[in-house]
Amino acid sequence: MSSTMRAFVLTGPRRGSVQEVPSPEAVPGEVVVDVERAGVCGTDVEFYTGEMTYLHQGHSAYPMRLGHEWAGTVTAIGDGVDPAWLGRRVMGDTMLGDRTCRRCRKGHQHACENRQEVGIRGGRPGALAERLAVPAWSLHELPDTVDAVLGALVEPGGNALRAARATGAGPGDRALVLGPGTIGLLTAMFLRAAGAEAHLMGLDGDEFARSLGFAHVWTRETLPDVPFDAVVDATGAASAPAFAVDHVEPAGRVVYIGLSGAPSPLDTRALVLKDVTAVGVLSASPGLAETIAAYGSGAVDPRPLVAATVGLDEVGAVLAGEFGAGPKIHVDPRR
Template sequence: MTSPAHDPAWVRGTMTAVAVTSPKSVETVEIPIPGPLAGHALVRVSYAGLCGTDLELLHGTASYVLDGRTRYPHVVGHEWSGTVVTAPGTGLAAGQRVVGQTMVPCGGCAHCRGGRRGLCPHMREVGLYGLQGAAAQYVRVPASSLVPVPDTVDARSAALVEPAVTVVEAFRRAGCLPTDRVAVVGTGTIGLLAVQLAAHLAQHVDAVGVDAPALELATGLGARRGLLPGQADPSAYSLVVEASGASAGFARALELVEPGGRVAAVGVTHEPVPQVDAARITLDGISVLGIRHGLDHYDETLGLFARGVLRAAPLIHAELPAAEARQAFRTLETGRGARPKILLSFDAADAADAADAREAEEAHVR
């Protein structure tokens, strides 16, 4: 058996990558391709998605930067899809289309052994801390963190599996039932994915947000109504998914949930929420569930995309090549409109196929 160090299929040399080089500075850079490592695969990246966490890395406000886990220059990219180049001794075949799990737990601690891998205290996360991001031509990752992509799921949909697994975890933890009346607070990527899954699982779903075009998009994705904050009835929902990550959104979620209902907090609120009525949580028997991630739901989530329960194309605002990384971040911050997702493309062939697929999907949404 050829050792990883002598694997002739492992690409050597340099590659293009997108890195935050210092606070408020993002560059397209040339860096070494990661070398062979036992138990790891080299993957040719197709797409890397950008989200609000990447903006926090850019501005230096991410917790990973503040506590020293991440240092600049830092290659971003924790939402991604690609194709295996080589993975010696792992059982993965060259040419296998894959999506990468962001969280890479240690596998040996009490949390990992007890079935709670997402809480591993020795966690590393691709593109966030501990592991190079996938906004690059190639990424080296543990083979155990790769999940095969079905033929019926295109590469850019696969790049949205990472945020979608958290939505799946939210509905699983909340025990969503067909009789539930669901409100989704927030109309970003997480919120719009939550609307789609709620429309599949529950009696009905309303989207609550501050952006009228995004609310209109939500209705096209299965929401019964798109409501501005003042239009949503208090105590009217048995399950509320807080996906905005805003202090006001968290407070609103607690207002909207009925006595005995559940709030699944998916958005990460970085500011205090002074409006919280703690007495109501207790006296009305409200369950508040913190949803960190959905590490164990990648296969299930790929199945949801394969069956059309979840659709990526309506969420994608733009696909830009790595050379236009600065423009991608500017658009992410200021110019997305209703569609929240920006993808960086590292594969011209995939990009051409995606353009055709997107045109067909947009016709379907209309």
């Protein structure tokens, strides 16, 4: 293995380039993965613009290497790692808890106060690079039916699966998803797979959503006056949380997975008087295995979400918004 590798390094707001950096080493308990695909998401863009809250809270700092949606092959292992991992195709959990605190011991390592997040928090380098080092315990093996494209969609899919499950919606239920971006569309796919009638609402009549087989696609102006048993907010709009409560049926459920850049005004009296259950979803961690199974069985097929696959040299342009087609851009670091 070469002692150096190519990686996209973000050095400040709107400043980044592909650099030759030291290759990661397989320290005890960790593995090195040759990255085959990495997805770019809204969180990466917020780091690029400098708007990401973690930068202002001290959880993250430039320079940093982005990339938390990835798939690849294990090519080196550290001491204490089962040799069977060598050569396996894998993806990995983004959230790396300390595994000792009360939350971790209760199975909530994704909410650990001391957690690292791959490519996001705590100085843990991400997957927009030729190779990546992660703890072996964070890995999930990919079956033959889940290739690198699907593997790099497991992390966003895990978030969406958890959001869809949190609605409790199934056959006979109608669910509204606000925001037809990657997470919103994936959530609608999982709702559809569960037998619910999935509706999507965006800023315009989203033809891309219709191309995925969703017949019920609306704007705020065209949204029909029908009862929704559940509403999922997958937007970044500060007004969306209150909108969700206003449009859910009494005794229904609202699920919040989108984050706005400003505080969201929400009158909790509306929750009480409508007997609404509200759920927040932070992480894909508890849903990764089920997402892999859903992709592997074909119950959910997110491939159409990937509009283009580019090399590391084009990451800066992707983060700057110069690739406008489709909700998801993938990076193949081997290009």
